[in-house]
Amino acid sequence: MQLKIGSIVAKRGEKSSGYVSIPGTNIEIPITLIAGESAGKTVLITSGVHNSEYTGIETAIQLAQEFLPVHVAGNIIIIHPLNISGFENRTMSVVAEDGKNLNRIFPGDPNGTEGDKISNFIATVLEGQTDFLIDLHAGDGYETLTPYVYYVGAAEMNVVKESKAMAEKVNVPFMVQSFISTGGLYNYAGTCGIPSILIERGGEARWTEPEIELYKEDVKNVLRHLSVLEGKVKINNHRPVEVTNVCYENASATGCWYPCKQVGDRIKIGEVLGVIKDYFGNTLQTCRAKSNGIILYQVSSLCIIRNGSMITYGKINR
Ligand SMILES: [Zn+2]
Incomplete structure (x- = not known):
């Protein structure tokens, strides 16, 4: 065929x-x-x-x-x-x-x-x-x-x-x-x-x-x-850990984004993850963690856009 x-x-x-x-x-x-x-x-x-x-x-x-x-x-x-x-x-x-x-x-x-x-x-x-x-x-x-x-x-x-x-x-x-x-x-x-x-x-x-x-x-x-490519499957040192209850947080305002954490960081419920400010330094939104977990991705540009992505994190399930 x-x-x-x-x-x-x-x-x-x-x-x-x-x-x-x-x-x-x-x-x-x-x-x-x-x-x-x-x-x-x-x-x-x-x-x-x-x-x-x-x-x-x-x-x-x-x-x-x-x-x-x-x-x-x-x-x-x-x-x-x-x-x-x-x-x-x-x-x-x-x-x-x-x-x-x-x-x-x-x-x-x-x-x-x-x-x-x-x-x-x-x-x-x-x-x-x-x-x-x-x-x-x-x-x-x-x-x-x-x-x-x-x-x-x-x-x-x-x-x-x-x-x-x-x-x-x-x-x-x-x-x-x-x-x-x-x-x-x-x-x-x-x-x-x-x-x-x-x-x-x-x-x-x-x-x-x-x-x-x-x-x-x-x-x-x-x-x-999948047996489509020849060779043995390499066993990774660590199997990927399952992340659940993933929270996709969008920005509530357009402005400048100041993240406090790095991707891959462990976070605790209530911790400040980042702040959105206007062009005069006034705070428009403070983003706090809604659960303990790990940060998967976040906006890294200074510009952040209302209703667009801001930060995504989830709980670690071992
Ligand atoms: Zn993509």
């Missing part, structure tokens, strides 16, 4: 790269297909759903060049990056043409705007020819985070179990079960019965080679676990 997406085709034992046109738009996304020499499962690796999350994108670009059919059983589809128009216009993670966040609109709409059409195109790839999904993210351009991994939680029990097993192969300190079923790419995949994870590593629109090396190893280890 041949692997085919748009006009890009890879027969058994072949690797093929190129641009795929999103129907009804002028958008072409770079993809690479690796059809392994032997049969197996098909894994979709997506990057750049958020186009300023560069560690995920660079990881996908490098993996697309490195993977060879001789080392693969089954198929690997790599998208590098998905939101290409956002990337080329350097938006802060929205589609340039319509301002939409792709991770809020899955499964999209073939008759909608550009973002809807991109989402719908990937939804058809998911439904038609994907067994597992690995979605590569980072903190956004204005966010810093501690590395962690999400796995789908709003899905059939066996899908949740397989997603969790994938997450445990990622070499990060924390993992979060997501109970969201709509909007996000990996959440939507979960509802389609596809075990899925979303990795968060890096942020602030930066990337470094050491981070990319770690990120590539994360992906490879999950692929080895």
